Amino acid sequence: MKKILFPTDFSKAANNAFVFALEFAKILKGEIVLLHTFELPIVDNQYFPENYQVIYDSLELSQFERFKDEIPKLRAIADELGLQGIKLSHKLMDGSLVYNMKDCVKSENIDFVVMGTAGATGWTEVFVGTNTGEVINTIGVPVLCVPEDAAYTKIETIGFTTRFREKDKEALNKVLKIAHKTNALVKCLYVKTSQSDVSEDTIAMWEKDYEHENIQFFVVPSDNVKQSIEEFVDHQEIDILAMMTYKHNFFVDLFTTSLAEKLSYISEVPILSLHE
Structure with missing residues (x-):
């Protein structure tokens, strides 16, 4: 079974790309690994050591809560398309989007990546930043890039x-x-x-x-x-x-x-x- 990595920031553009990920999974008889990443700020703990762990715990919890709230919305999209049978698994990771994508491709034995080309945070480094050549060339698998205005139609x-x-x-x-x-x-x-x-x-x-x-x-x-x-x-x-x-x-x-x-x-x- 083919495995498709779907990175998302839960934006409108990402949710639109999710439709393509689902349809692609249907075509390939595959499953989807959903990835959401976030970057924790660098905090100099020498100034407030007592609050250091509290800050990180709070940020991680807020990201987890958002992640938990958004997953049912994606499952609802699958239900509306009649694709609720597509297997979905989830990964919430701290760190760079690009780094985590590469890590997931390797650790999850990913065959394809499907993602939107617009998003709230961090996405420009994939498409228009200095890492573009590196990402596209070194990620090692085909990447289906979905413009935010694209509407899924049967691939003819x-x-x-x-x-x-x-x-x-x-x-x-x-x-x-x-x-x-x-x-x-x-x-x-x-x-x-x-x-x-x-x-x-x-x-x-x-x-x-x-x-x-x-x-x-x-x-x-x-x-x-x-x-x-x-x-x-x-x-x-x-x-x-x-x-x-x-x-x-x-x-x-x-x-x-x-x-x-x-x-x-x-x-x-x-x-x-x-x-x-």
Whole structure:
């Protein structure tokens, strides 16, 4: 059974992403490990040693009480979707969100992470902070990132950006496994810039290798990669866009500029980030 890590701060954006986590668990016949983290303040106990432990105990208790109150709300969401059968387990952890995510991926043998791209605290370090490249590249499992305005729909078309490298095939095969479970069509996009060195023979070889799969290949000549991908998502009616982590700078841009301006087609499309 696949295990999905769902980090949450119980915000509206996180609760929206929880719908995707539930549906993803249904597709994969998996279970969800719900993670909520909090960071205790640094207190210099030399000034008030008698109250030091009291402060920490009080903060931990308040976080636990909030955690306890919010869990039934998530279970209610599952009930409304008819997905109350999805197994849920819970983890409340002190410390950095990024550190605890990595720890959970390892200790819980996580296969996927599903999370929202907006939240009240600490979430920007995952997507727009200096740790972005580290997190996306070192977390070790695919991460489904759900924009706050995304609405879940049946996965019928999955986009996949590629540079036709041999190692891209491993990521594409992971995408195809998901597509097989939903009978989805996979549309592969290669943006051929003026600096591109991919030969026609390589593209033809890929097409032959996947000729028995429900897959289409698109080669778009353009030096504006971001715009080309956005137009591809819109025109090809992409439900989820899968991207390799070598595009993490573009990935960051999608979740800052696009979401902030509320103008881009891609602001409502979840992105599945696949590590190399």
